[in-house]
Amino acid sequence: MPDMLLEMACPGPVCGVDEAGRGPWAGPVSAGAVILDPARVPPGLDDSKKLTAKAREALEVEIKQHAIAWGVGFASVEEIAELNILHAAGLAMRRAIEALSVTPVYALVDGNYRFKLPCEVKTVVKGDSISCSIAAASILAKTARDRLMVEMDNLYPGYGFAGHKGYHAQIHVEALRTLGPCEIHRRGWEPVRLALIERGELAVD
Numbered sequence: 001m002p003d004m005l006l007e008m009a010c011p012g013p014v015c016g017v018d019e020a021g022r023g024p025w026a027g028p029v030s031a032g033a034v035i036l037d038p039a040r041v042p043p044g045l046d047d048s049k050k051l052t053a054k055a056r057e058a059l060e061v062e063i064k065q066h067a068i069a070w071g072v073g074f075a076s077v078e079e080i081a082e083l084n085i086l087h088a089a090g091l092a093m094r095r096a097i098e099a100l101s102v103t104p105v106y107a108l109v110d111g112n113y114r115f116k117l118p119c120e121v122k123t124v125v126k127g128d129s130i131s132c133s134i135a136a137a138s139i140l141a142k143t144a145r146d147r148l149m150v151e152m153d154n155l156y157p158g159y160g161f162a163g164h165k166g167y168h169a170q171i172h173v174e175a176l177r178t179l180g181p182c183e184i185h186r187r188g189w190e191p192v193r194l195a196l197i198e199r200g201e202l203a204v205d
Contacts, residue, residue, distance in 0.1 A: 002045055002047075002128070002129060002132045003130075003132060004036070004038055004131075006122070006124065006133075007108070010105070010106040010108070011106070013035050013103070013104045014035065014104060014105065015035045015100060015104040015107050015133060015137070016108045016133025016135070016136055016137040017031060017032070017107050017108065017117070018031065018048075018110040019089045019110070019141055020032075020138065020144075022085050022086075022089055024167045025172065025176075025185060025191055026152075026159070026172075026182070026186060027077065027149050027161070028077060028079075028145070029074070029075050029080060029088050029092050030072060030073065030092055030142075030144050030145035031089065031092035031096040031141050032096055032140030033071045033072075033073075033107070034070045034140060035068040035070070035102055035133070036067050036132055037067060040066040042063055047138060048128065049128075051139070053146070059136075063139060063140060064140075067136065068102055070136075071095075071098070071100045072096055073092045073099060074144075074145075074148075075091040081186070081187065090115035090116065093107075093115055093117060094115070094117055096141075097118050098118060103118075105119055106120045106121075107119050107120070107121050108131050109121055109122070109127070109134075110124060110127035110128050110134050110137075111127070112125050145165065149161045149162065149166055152184055156184065158175050158178075159171070159175040159176075159179065160175065166184075173191070176192065180195060180199050181196060
């Protein structure tokens with residue numbers, strides 16, 4: 001399980017940072033940033049992908065109640081298309097950190113890519129399984145994005161966004177064929193691009 005050893009080894013306020021939604025065919029990418037209070041770390045923190053939706057939602061409440069500071073940021077489908085998904089994830093991370101009410105000295109960032117952020121960065125491979133702060137950030141990023149995709153399901157019915165959150169699913173594949181991509185689909189993604197070609201809305205290179 002994650003612990004606070006990395007946080008304790010860094011000077012000053014330390015935030016964990018993680019993203020959610022790099023892989024889906026639709027919707028924005030999100031990021032969370034969390035500065036935990038070492039004396040009030042919610043029990044059960046873990047990589048958001050290892051938790052049930054119910055557990056994530058319960059931990060989201062605990063994190064927001066007991067953290068020293070927390071923030072969430074998004075990068076839009078248009079920004080993903082303009083910047084590419086890696087740099088759009090970095091933009092979402094920067095926005096999450098900028099949303100913190102306390103300025104961190106260090107950011108512990110999940111993965112091995114050193115994004116340009118508003119503070120010093122320490123990358124941590126599989127960080128959401130190692131650092132409590134990164135695990136907390138992964139939970140906030142995931143719950144915020146999931147909630148947004150449920151709202152998108154109401155705006156763009158028929159795609160099943162509330163269930164699969166924009167990822168691969170049979171209902172999603174079929175909706176792309178019958179309805180075509182909607183405004184929040186990532187048009188550079190191959191399944192979306194193929195749907196546009198099949199519908200005659202995009203020329204084959």
